[in-house]
Amino acid sequence: MRAVLLSGGGGGARFARGLAGVLEPGELTVVGNVGDDVEVLGLHVSPDLDSLLYTLAGLIDDERGWGRAGETWNVLAAAGGWGGEDWFRIGDLDLGLHLVRAQRLREGAPLSQVTAEFCVRTGVATRILPATDDRLRTRIVTPAGTFGFQEWYVGRRHEDEVDAVEYESAREATPAPGVLEALAAADAILLAPSNPYLSLGPILAVPGIRDAVAARRVRCVAVSPLVGGRSVTGPLDRMLRRMAGGTTPDFVALSHKGLIDALVVDEADLPAEAAVELVPSSTLMRTRDDERRLAERVLEIACA
Amino acid sequence: MRAVLLSGGGGGARFARGLAGVLEPGELTVVGNVGDDVEVLGLHVSPDLDSLLYTLAGLIDDERGWGRAGETWNVLAAAGGWGGEDWFRIGDLDLGLHLVRAQRLREGAPLSQVTAEFCVRTGVATRILPATDDRLRTRIVTPAGTFGFQEWYVGRRHEDEVDAVEYESAREATPAPGVLEALAAADAILLAPSNPYLSLGPILAVPGIRDAVAARRVRCVAVSPLVGGRSVTGPLDRMLRRMAGGTTPDFVALSHKGLIDALVVDEADLPAEAAVELVPSSTLMRTRDDERRLAERVLEIACA
Numbered sequence: 001m002r003a004v005l006l007s008g009g010g011g012g013a014r015f016a017r018g019l020a021g022v023l024e025p026g027e028l029t030v031v032g033n034v035g036d037d038v039e040v041l042g043l044h045v046s047p048d049l050d051s052l053l054y055t056l057a058g059l060i061d062d063e064r065g066w067g068r069a070g071e072t073w074n075v076l077a078a079a080g081g082w083g084g085e086d087w088f089r090i091g092d093l094d095l096g097l098h099l100v101r102a103q104r105l106r107e108g109a110p111l112s113q114v115t116a117e118f119c120v121r122t123g124v125a126t127r128i129l130p131a132t133d134d135r136l137r138t139r140i141v142t143p144a145g146t147f148g149f150q151e152w153y154v155g156r157r158h159e160d161e162v163d164a165v166e167y168e169s170a171r172e173a174t175p176a177p178g179v180l181e182a183l184a185a186a187d188a189i190l191l192a193p194s195n196p197y198l199s200l201g202p203i204l205a206v207p208g209i210r211d212a213v214a215a216r217r218v219r220c221v222a223v224s225p226l227v228g229g230r231s232v233t234g235p236l237d238r239m240l241r242r243m244a245g246g247t248t249p250d251f252v253a254l255s256h257k258g259l260i261d262a263l264v265v266d267e268a269d270l271p272a273e274a275a276v277e278l279v280p281s282s283t284l285m286r287t288r289d290d291e292r293r294l295a296e297r298v299l300e301i302a303c304a
Numbered sequence: 305m306r307a308v309l310l311s312g313g314g315g316g317a318r319f320a321r322g323l324a325g326v327l328e329p330g331e332l333t334v335v336g337n338v339g340d341d342v343e344v345l346g347l348h349v350s351p352d353l354d355s356l357l358y359t360l361a362g363l364i365d366d367e368r369g370w371g372r373a374g375e376t377w378n379v380l381a382a383a384g385g386w387g388g389e390d391w392f393r394i395g396d397l398d399l400g401l402h403l404v405r406a407q408r409l410r411e412g413a414p415l416s417q418v419t420a421e422f423c424v425r426t427g428v429a430t431r432i433l434p435a436t437d438d439r440l441r442t443r444i445v446t447p448a449g450t451f452g453f454q455e456w457y458v459g460r461r462h463e464d465e466v467d468a469v470e471y472e473s474a475r476e477a478t479p480a481p482g483v484l485e486a487l488a489a490a491d492a493i494l495l496a497p498s499n500p501y502l503s504l505g506p507i508l509a510v511p512g513i514r515d516a517v518a519a520r521r522v523r524c525v526a527v528s529p530l531v532g533g534r535s536v537t538g539p540l541d542r543m544l545r546r547m548a549g550g551t552t553p554d555f556v557a558l559s560h561k562g563l564i565d566a567l568v569v570d571e572a573d574l575p576a577e578a579a580v581e582l583v584p585s586s587t588l589m590r591t592r593d594d595e596r597r598l599a600e601r602v603l604e605i606a607c608a
Contacts, residue, residue, distance in 0.1 A: 042407040074376050078400025082425055084407065092396045096382025103346040103388065121386055 003299065004186040005030045006131075006213075008199025009051030010065055010233060011225055011285065012192030015298075016126065017055050018291030019190070022299060025125035029182040031209070033194070034111070034130045035138030035167060035202025038150040040088045041079060043098040044105055047150075048199065049115055049130055050097065057122035065233065068093040087155055112176040129182070131203040134173040138202050139166040149198070158235045161242055165197040170205035183212040188302035191222035193283060195236045196255035197243070204259070213259050221302045222260045223294065224252045227284055228268035250274040262301050264294075277301075305331055307603065308490040310435075310517075312337045312503025313355030314369055314537060315529055315589065316496030319602075320430065321359050322595030323494070326603060329429035333486040335513070337498070338415070338434045339442030339471060339506025342454040344392045345383060347402040348409055352503065353419055353434055354401065361426035369537065372397040391459055416480040433486070435507040438477040442506050443470040453502070462539045465546055469501040474509035487516040492606035495526035497587060499540045500559035501547070508563070517563045525606045526564045527598065528556045531588055532572035554578040566605050568598075581605075 001023060005016055007030050016030050033048040047066070054060040054068055061069040071091035080086035090098065097118070104114045110133040119128055138149040142160035152158055183189065194200055204210040213220060229247040231237045237247050244251045249265045253274040256263070262277040270280050279301050285291045305327060311320055311334050320334050337352040351370070358364040358372055365373040375395035384390035394402065401422070408418045414437035423432055442453040446464035456462055487493065498504055508514040517524060533551040535541045541551050548555045553569045557578040560567070566581040574584050583605050589595045 041403040042410060043403075068382075072376060072378050072396070074396035075379055075400045075403070078372075078397040079403050080400075082401050082404040082422060084400065084404035092376070092378035093382040095399070096379045096384075096388065097386050099345040099347075099379070099383050100386040100388035106346060118386060 001027055001188070001299070001303075002182075002186050003028050003188045003190055003302070004182045005190045005192055006200055006203050007031070007048070007052065007192035008033045008194030009036075009048035010194070012048070012194040012199060013051040013055035013060070014285045014291050015192045015223060015294060016052055017288070018285070018293075018295030019299070020056055020126045021288070021292050022295045026127075029127040029129060029178070029186075031129050031131055031179055031182070031203055033199045033202050034132060035136055035198070036149050036153075037137070038088065038148070040090060040098075041084055043095075043102040044111075045088070045090065045098055046101075046111065046130070049111075049128060050094070052128050053115070053118055053122070053124065056124045056126050056128070059122070067091050088150060089154075110176070112178070127178070127182070129178050130176050131179065131209060132173040132206045133176045134169065136170050136173045136202060136206065137168040138198060139168050141166060162197070162235070162239045164243070165201060167202050167205035170202065171207060173206045175206050175208050180208055180212055183209070183216070186218055188218055188299065189213055189216055189220040190298060190302060191220065191256060191260060193223040193225040195225060195234060195239070196252070197236075197239055198234075200256075210259070219261045219302050219304070220259060221262045221264060221279075221298050222252075222256050223283060223298060224249060224263055224265045224269065226252060226269065227266045232284065248272050249278055253278075264298055264301060305492070305603070305607075306486075306490050307332050307492045307494055307606070308486045309334045309494045309496055310504055310507050311335070311352070311356065311496035312498030313340075313352035314498070316352070316498040316503060317355040317359035317364070318589045318595050319496045319527060319598060320356055321592070322589070322597075322599030323603070324360055324430045325592075325596050326599045330431075333431040333433060333482070333490075335433050335435055335483055335486070335507055337503045337506050338436060339440055339502070340453050340457075341441070342392065342452070344394060344402075345388055347399075347406040348415075349392070349394065349402055350405075350415065350434070353415075353432060354398070356432050357419070357422055357426070357428065360428045360430050360432070363426070371395050392454060393458075414480070416482070431482070431486070433482050434480050435483065435513060436477040436510045437480045438473065440474050440477045440506060440510065441472040442502060443472050445470060466501070466539070466543045468547070469505060471506050471509035474506065475511060477510045479510050479512050484512055484516055487513070487520070490520075490522055492522055492603065493517055493520055493524040494602060494606060495524065495560060495564060497527040497529040499529060499538060499543075500556070501540075501543055502538075504560075514563070523565045523606045523608070524563060525566045525568060525583075525602050526556075526560050527587060527602060528553060528567055528569045528573065530556060530573065531570040536588065552576050553582055557582075568602055568605060
């Protein structure tokens with residue numbers, strides 16, 4: 001049972017952990033978003049890949065939802081004291097990874113290879129692939145101007161309303177080695193409960209990836225990231241309302257038009273109608289058991 | 305009273321702190337060794353400049369003798385876990401400075417400018433200048449081979465005997481802006497109680513700096529880093545014995561041949577004879593008062 005999951009960080013990473021617990025080692029490939037990537041203090045930071053890695057490696061701070069458990073924050077405070085940028089929160093343990101990755105990237109290793117090396121180091125059997133090794137950056141068009149993703153999300157606390165989301169350099173990007181092969185060999189394709197615009201959009205904006213999903217011969221199942229029409233975290237509900245017109249399951253399904261066969265939605269969002277099969281489940285992942293049950297449910301639908 | 309001090313880290317930095325406490329703000333310029341500089345995890349580390357900065361800014365860990373007080377070590381441990389180099393000890397607070405400096409250097413700022421910016425940030429009135437903004441690396445010739453300074457000092461725990469010390473790229477280096485001007489305008493030139501081969505040698509190997517000291521019209525006074533013929537820290541006694549033939553004051557004086565008018569030596573090293581004036585003092589700096597007293601004594605001799 002080979003499954004490919006397209007995922008952002010946070011909820012997507014928890015769902016990936018659920019899948020990894022249900023599938024056999026090596027059966028799961030996760031294609032992660034790199035549109036959120038950012039250069040901080042001269043280091044390449046890949047927040048979504050890192051959330052996937054940390055979550056699957058058991059290093060994540062589950063309460064905070066990002067970064068490492070047992071984290072400290074001394075470097076950033078010191079850097080700020082010397083005039084360095086300190087707007088983007090990076091912990092000390094987290095920084096250890098960024099330093100090593102930045103050095104490997106400068107040595108010429110592609111992001112996919114460095115990510116694979118980190119998986120090997122931590123014994124993560126799930127394959128984590130960046131959507132692309134090329135530079136791709138999500139940009140947020142707002143009434144106040146257009147901003148880089150992290151500038152808007154962290155720097156401006158994602159308070160500006162969003163008129164559109166752009167994926168800079170996406171057209172010139174090529175899928176990272178293994179992405180199209182994994183999609184072609186998959187028995188099921190899954191879209192994580194991640195923001196369609198901010199997390200899945202940048203992945204699907206890479207030429208070839210959307211086409212591969214659209215041309216699938218297996219089922220593709222998405223999990224709605226909304227519960228009762230609201231975001232569990234993040235600004236998706238506001239974005240969907242403004243950009244699509246609403247937050248009911250049909251709007252979520254429409255954001256994946258032509259790409260999915262079924263949408264798993266929380267019971268709180270039913271009854272509802274959509275152009276694809278709607279599958280009720282409990283989608284809130286509070287515990288590891290929740291993650292596992294959701295993963296089992298989604299795989300069951302994907303194999304139906 | 306304008307004084308220029310040539311200095312390594314450690315003892316040199318403590319002596320610089322003593323001088324800064326005695327002189328008026330702005331009267332002291334310290335020219336620091338950069339031969340120990342090393343790239344760690346892709347970051348430029350300047351151990352001697354940092355010891356000077358931390359000591360003068362009140363940030364140094366006085367007990368350890370290097371690095372910052374209240375330091376933690378989480379980043380290096382994490383980096384090591386991801387396969388990063390962890391042989392060179394860098395604390396988290398220290399790393400904050402290295403990240404900011406590396407970024408400024410990549411932006412094209414010379415080392416001297418970045419160092420000046422850090423002094424301004426911490427309100428250090430003493431001018432800290434690197435001997436050169438160019439790359440200059442101390443290399444240690446031993447029976448086991450030739451090593452980069454830190455590779456020998458930290459990596460091999462400076463256990464190999466030293467046959468010679470080389471200053472790679474020194475001939476192509478030019479003095480950092482302000483160094484020759486400060487020497488030309490000085491009322492006194494001072495050599496810190498630093499290792500002549502490892503700390504002062506690289507400074508004096510920059511063309512123009514040795515000539516400026518040799519051609520001085522003011523007095524130049526050195527402080528011997530030995531007490532009772534022994535190093536307070538580091539391998540100088542072993543080096544002097546092997547490379548020069550002994551550790552009495554005349555051997556220390558000879559290592560500065562033509563460059564000094566007087567050598568301040570610890571009372572434990574007297575009686576002794578040398579080709580320059582030998583001045584007795586208590587040179588061990590255990591307390592801030594010790595530093596201050598030594599500074600006063602040296603300035604007195606320099607103005608004699």
